[in-house]
Amino acid sequence: MTGGSAPVLRRIVVLTSGGDAPGMNAALRAVVRRAVASRVGVLAARRGFQGLVDWDVVPMAASSVAEIVHRGGTVILAGRSQAFVRPEVQAACAARLRDEGVDGLVVIGGDGSLRGALALERLGVPTVGVPGTIDNDLPGTDRSIGFDTAVNTVVEAIDRIRDTATSHERTFVVEVMGRETGFIALHAGLADGAESIVVPEVGVDADGVVERILRGRRRGKLYSIIVVAEGATSGYSLAQKLRERGVEARVTVLGHVQRGGAPSAYDRWLAARLGAAAVDLLRSGRHGVMVGVRGEAVVATDLAEVVSARPPFDRSLWELAQVLSS
């Protein structure tokens, strides 16, 4: 939505919501510093939307975001507010924001958080979303903040598992996050040469996985790594299916390890650009959108569009991974 001739932006609120993602701090820093440089007042709501519900907000200065660009997590805390889901609570938050003289909101988070952002936009709060989730499951951007770091974390973990898998000639099933999508599994599995990548977008084919393991053994391969996305099936269920087919496998569930750690250079770069762009859009009178990147360019996509679809899954990459590891 475009607000015609842009009124002067006076005061914004920023929040980080949903599961934290490496790079959220860097995005917060960019929002705050861009706002301060543009003489826009900036407040941070703590614990995501819950901070609006409780009006737990803190004024931010350029110095408030010093020394955080390299830190994982989010210094203003994150969360999935149960209260904020209720329409009457959302309406009360919108009214409070207006009463407090807030004329812009920046929501840094994933799918659920951007739904909350859209709800407030529809209630008259000019809102811009910044994609912050390790899952990379949002259309309107090539990458979400945190994905690159998470993939690197998974790759590092698999490298370590590979050492012990090789030494003991074992098969390992490594379960990774991604909610309903297989983007982390696909990217990490391709990068790490996993023998099989099991993702919800393709489906679970235990017979196919076993066939690949046995084919590898016939060629003299003494170990196998199978990466499974949590949205396809659990690592333990897959291992059970393999056991029923005569293949013993150890299971590693990487879990929240994937959400922590210092953000990669790419995630910091992305966070800097998108955080600043969110403030720039609000200042220009544009809102109701999520900022994202296409290649090097910053783009904006309607929030309604972002929350109504998933980005396309590149099956050719999955097939390439199969070819390269066979």
Ligand code: F6P
């Ligand atoms: O959306 C990020 C994410 O880490 C997903 O990959 C995962 O399914 C979920 O959050 C885990 O949520 P929680 O931290 O609430 O267990």
